[in-house]
Each structure stands twice: as structure tokens, then as C-alpha cells.
Amino acid sequence: xxxxxxxxxxxxxxxxxxxxxxxxxxxxxxxxxxxxxxxxxxxxxxxxxxxxxxxxxxxxxxxxxxxxxxxxxxxxxxxxxxxxxxxxxxxxxxxxxxxxxxxxxxxxxxxxxxxxxxxxxxxxxxxxxxxxxxxxxxxxxxxxxxxxxxxxxxxxxxxxxxxxxxxxxxxxxxxxxxxxxxxxxxxxxxxxxxxxxxxxxxxxxxxxxxxxxxxxxxxxxxxxxxxxxxxxxxxxxxxxxxxxxxxxxxxxxxxxxxxxxxxxxxxxxxxxxxxxxxxxxxxxxxxxxxxxxxxxxxxxxxxxxxxxxxxxxxxxxxxxxxxxxxxxxxxxxxxxxxxxxxx
Numbered sequence: 001x002x003x004x005x006x007x008x009x010x011x012x013x014x015x016x017x018x019x020x021x022x023x024x025x026x027x028x029x030x031x032x033x034x035x036x037x038x039x040x041x042x043x044x045x046x047x048x049x050x051x052x053x054x055x056x057x058x059x060x061x062x063x064x065x066x067x068x069x070x071x072x073x074x075x076x077x078x079x080x081x082x083x084x085x086x087x088x089x090x091x092x093x094x095x096x097x098x099x100x101x102x103x104x105x106x107x108x109x110x111x112x113x114x115x116x117x118x119x120x121x122x123x124x125x126x127x128x129x130x131x132x133x134x135x136x137x138x139x140x141x142x143x144x145x146x147x148x149x150x151x152x153x154x155x156x157x158x159x160x161x162x163x164x165x166x167x168x169x170x171x172x173x174x175x176x177x178x179x180x181x182x183x184x185x186x187x188x189x190x191x192x193x194x195x196x197x198x199x200x201x202x203x204x205x206x207x208x209x210x211x212x213x214x215x216x217x218x219x220x221x222x223x224x225x226x227x228x229x230x231x232x233x234x235x236x237x238x239x240x241x242x243x244x245x246x247x248x249x250x251x252x253x254x255x256x257x258x259x260x261x262x263x264x265x266x267x268x269x270x271x272x273x274x275x276x277x278x279x280x281x282x283x284x285x286x287x288x289x290x291x292x293x294x295x296x297x298x299x300x301x302x303x304x305x306x307x308x309x310x311x312x313x314x315x316x317x318x319x320x321x322x323x324x325x326x327x328x329x330x331x332x333x334x335x336x337x338x339x340x341x342x343x
Contacts, residue, residue: 003090003114004332005105005151006080007134008122008287010095011070015061021054027097032133035194057290064293072289073100076122079287079320086329089336090114096134103141110146117151118335120328122286124158124230127190127223128198131156154331158226159233162327166318167230168237171281174315180279182244182270185234186263186296187227188284189249191256195224207259224259230283244275250282251291267300271307278304281315286324288317 012023028034028045036044061070068074073095080093090112094105109117121134135153142151157163171183192207199205204218211218212225219225231247250263261269270278280300282292297314304312318324 001089001113002116002118002336003092003109003112004087005102005109005117005119005138006076006083006091006093006122007102007105007119007138008072008076008093008095009130009289010098010100011072011289012058012061013099015058015065017054017058020058020061021050023098024054024057025050030097030129030133032128032136035128035191035197060290060294063298064290070289071293072287075287075317075319079325082320082322082325083329083332086325087332089332096137102134102138103145106138106141106146106149106151110149115149117149118154118332119151120154120331121156123284124156124163124286125187125223125226125284126156126158126198126221127188128194129190130188132198132221152335154335156226157331158230162330163324164230164233164237166321166324166327167281167283168234169323170318170321171234171279171315172238174313175279178279178311178313179277180243180313181277182246182275182279183240184263184266184270184278184280185227185231185245185247186250186266186280186282186300187247187259188282188291189251189258189262190223191258193256195222195259198222227284234283250295263296263300264303267303267309268307271304271309276310277313278309278311279313279315282317285317287319292317 012019025045028049029041034041064071066074076093080091084091090109092105092108094100094102096102106117119138121131123130126132138151142149195205195207198221199218200221201216201218204216205211205222207224212228228247235245248261248263248266249259252258252262280296282296285292301312
């Protein structure tokens with residue numbers, strides 16, 4: 001019997017410091033998030049970060065927390081509830097980090113008699129700290145706990161036409177009535193070294209102006225290239241003649257070089273260069289979360305306006321948009337018909 005497992009990032013169980021600390025511990029001890037030796041990671045996370053960051057992160061979560069719980073989890077649950085009636089096979093939801101684990105999701109499907117799973121990591125782009133860690137974790141759980149279950153992962157969908165159309169329509173709908181001067185595509189940031197580590201050719205990626213434009217096998221796992229491609233395809237559908245747009249990367253950690261330009265720097269630069277009405281979209285996320293609701297919608301607005309900007313528009317993620325639900329339902333039906341290669 002076939003079944004589907006949706007997987008997103010995850011969330012603390014509450015905004016309490018102890019719950020945020022537990023969540024950050026699991027997240028930051030992931031070797032694909034902080035890619036350093038175990039002991040160096042252990043000393044940094046356990047000895048420094050977990051003694052200072054949980055309280056600050058908890059305060060940020062409090063700003064965006066909903067009555068029902070974590071926005072990311074609530075939105076993912078709503079999406080799953082909308083998707084389920086469109087399918088004739090079981091569907092479960094899991095998270096890479098937190099109590100709503102991948103193991104629990106697989107167990108739920110196993111208990112319903114599922115032996116063949118399509119896992120859908122809800123990340124449009126490939127990165128070792130997002131898509132890759134979900135796939136690796138699921139494989140570990142499957143081998144150790146569910147040896148009789150097979151798991152196939154949906155490929156990243158950063159350039160899939162139906163996803164791009166849903167993104168473009170969502171942006172257009174939220175821009176109606178807002179006369180923007182500039183549209184900023186703010187993607188989740190990752191360290192530059194992650195780009196180099198993910199280069200399957202071990203030679204193509206230079207993180208310069210040309211490598212992402214030059215065709216290469218490396219692009220299958222290049223987060224930077226895939227982000228730029230998403231922007232290009234959305235901009236083409238939106239026909240943004242006469243309007244300006246650009247890319248940036250948010251959410252840096254530690255002092256290592258991360259993908260540039262940095263979103264917080266861009267808020268100030270754009271305002272000082274005369275942009276008065278700024279719209280911001282976050283295509284690396286399919287569901288709104290701390291990074292979109294607090295970092296972009298709240299802090300980003302303050303940064304832009306304090307630097308001289310005027311009107312600011314945060315464009316929500318596609319969340320449980322009906323068209324997005326329909327797109328994913330069709331991907332699953334294609335898989336059921338053994339046509340996953342067309343996704």
C-alpha cells in the first residue's frame with residue numbers, strides 16, 4: 001500500500017525557553033546545519049549558543065505565535081487536511097526537528113498498512129541543511145525502525161512550472177493595490193562553504209557572477225543557482241517591466257561568509273538609494289514561519305523604514321493556498337501512476 005509523508009522544518013513545542021532550547025539543540029547539533037567536527041559543534045552549541053540564544057529566540061517566537069500554536073506547524077497541518085481528501089491513500093505530516101518527528105510520521109503510515117512512501121520535503125531548493133538532511137534522516141529512520149518500508153523522495157521543485165505559477169499568482173494577488181518600486185526576493189541564507197560542499201563536480205561552483213549562469217551538473221544540488229532560477233521564472237511570469245527586483249539572503253549564523261547580498265543590508269541600501277515602496281517575498285519557504293513572520297514582516301519593515309523607506313509589503317508564503325494544494329495532489333497522483341520523473 002502506498003502513502004505520503006510531508007516533511008517541513010519543525011518548531012519548538014512552545015515559546016518557553018526550555019522548549020526553544022530543546023529544539024535549537026536538535027537543530028544546531030545536526031552536522032548538515034553546523035558542518036564542523038562533532039566536538040567543536042558540541043562545545044559551540046552546548047557551551048555557548050544554548051546558554052544565550054534560547055531566551056532571545058523564545059521572545060521572537062512569542063511575537064508570531066498563534067493561539068493554535070506554531071504558525072509553521074498549524075499551516076502545515078491545514079495544508080495536510082486540505083490535501084488528504086484529494087487522495088485515495090494515507091497521508092502523514094512530520095518535521096525534521098521537534099516532537100512532530102519524521103519517525104512519528106512514518107509510524108503513522110506504517111500503522112495504516114503503508115509499505116511504500118512518497119516523501120515530500122517541503123523545500124523548493126536543494127541545500128544540505130534543508131532538503132538533504134530530511135532525506136538522510138528519513139533513510140536512517142527507515143533502515144533502523146522500518147526495514148520493510150521503502151521511501152522515495154520527491155525531487156526539489158524550484159523550477160517546476162506549476163509551482164512557479166502558484167508562486168507568481170500569489171505574489172500578484174498580494175501586490176494588487178500596492179504600487180511598489182522594488183520587489184526583493186529574500187531567500188534563506190546558507191554558508192558559502194555549503195555551496196562548495198554540494199558541488200558534485202568539485203570544480204564548477206565559484207560563487208561568482210558566472211558559475212550559476214553556466215550550465216553544469218552541479219546545478220542539481222546548487223542552492224544558489226536554484227534560487228536565482230526561481231526568481232527568473234517568477235519574474236518572467238509577472239512581466240515586471242518598469243519595475244526593479246533583486247535577490248538577497250537572510251538569517252546568518254556565526255561569522256562565516258554566507259551567501260550575499262544579505263537581506264538586512266539590502267533593506268538599508270534600497271532605502272538609501274531612493275526606494276520608497278518595497279515588497280518582499282520569501283520563496284525558500286512554502287509556509288510562513290519565524291523567518292518570514294518575524295525577521296521579514298516585522299524586523300524587515302522596521303529596518304527599511306528606519307533607513308528612509310516608506311511603504312513596506314511582506315508577501316505571505318503560499319501556505320495552504322488551494323492552488324498549491326492542487327499542485328501537490330497532482331504530483332502525488334503522478335507518483336501513484338509511476339510518473340514521478342515528470343514532476
